[in-house]
Amino acid sequence: MKTGIILQARCNSKRFPKKVLKKINNKSILELVIERLKNIKNLSLIVATTTSKDDDEIYKISKKNGVLCFRGKTNDVLSRYYEAANKYELNIIIRCTADCPFIDRKILNKMLKKYLNNKYDYFSNILEPSFPSGLHVEILNFKTLKIAYKEAIKKSDREHVTPYIYRKRNKFKIGSFKQKINQSFHRWTIDYKEDLKFVKKVYKEFNYKNSFQMKDVLRLLKKKPEIMNINYFLKKKQNLL
Numbered sequence: 001m002k003t004g005i006i007l008q009a010r011c012n013s014k015r016f017p018k019k020v021l022k023k024i025n026n027k028s029i030l031e032l033v034i035e036r037l038k039n040i041k042n043l044s045l046i047v048a049t050t051t052s053k054d055d056d057e058i059y060k061i062s063k064k065n066g067v068l069c070f071r072g073k074t075n076d077v078l079s080r081y082y083e084a085a086n087k088y089e090l091n092i093i094i095r096c097t098a099d100c101p102f103i104d105r106k107i108l109n110k111m112l113k114k115y116l117n118n119k120y121d122y123f124s125n126i127l128e129p130s131f132p133s134g135l136h137v138e139i140l141n142f143k144t145l146k147i148a149y150k151e152a153i154k155k156s157d158r159e160h161v162t163p164y165i166y167r168k169r170n171k172f173k174i175g176s177f178k179q180k181i182n183q184s185f186h187r188w189t190i191d192y193k194e195d196l197k198f199v200k201k202v203y204k205e206f207n208y209k210n211s212f213q214m215k216d217v218l219r220l221l222k223k224k225p226e227i228m229n230i231n232y233f234l235k236k237k238q239n240l241l
Contacts, residue, residue, distance in 0.1 A: 002091050008096070009097075016193065024101075031065060046068040047069045049062075075155075077159055077161050081161050092139065097189075101134075104135055119173070121140060121173045122139070123140070132188045198230040
């Protein structure tokens with residue numbers, strides 16, 4: 001049973017182009033996320049990007065950091081995930097995105113354990129939001145991914161990978177990972193320049209060490225709530241439920 005993280009990354013974001021290449025203390029956002037996900041026990045890491053020349057730098061950063069890089073279609077992200085998982089023979093796929101530089105490996109490991117114990121087809125912490133935006137993790141098996149790849153027709157289903165799956169609750173065994181306290185109002189993802197300013201400020205507060213966890217950021221924001229003024233006014237992206 002081979003399990004791997006497929007980390008989605010691209011440069012041609014409409015809202016904030018090349019956001020994953022923006023640097024914090026001489027490291028790109030992509031490098032910071034790779035550092036957080038690399039070397040998790042028994043998990044391989046694959047960066048999934050496009051064949052566009054715009055994403056050549058993503059390929060270079062991946063190779064420089066010693067991780068696999070798969071290049072596929074630009075707009076059909078579902079096919080990119082399926083082809084990457086198929087090429088590297090993954091039985092279980094963990095989906096993460098490169099615009100979430102606070103991704104917490106402890107949360108990921110807890111979710112994977114619960115996923116395996118319950119034998120879900122799809123398991124995530126996005127369907128019942130309770131974690132800060134930017135700590136989202138989705139886990140699914142290859143069989144489920146293959147069905148979505150073959151059957152999903154809508155453009156939005158192909159662009160966003162998993163909506164086809166979690167809408168078909170009669171077809172798949174769906175599970176949610178949820179906290180008792182709803183902290184989903186926190187905005188820790190990068191969609192706009194203000195988000196990058198917020199992330200830079202948080203990293204600076206931790207002396208640019210990349211080992212802090214969700215609890216550490218929450219503690220920081222409780223101590224210095226004014227940091228949230230940088231970007232929390234922005235409207236959160238809608239989940240395609």
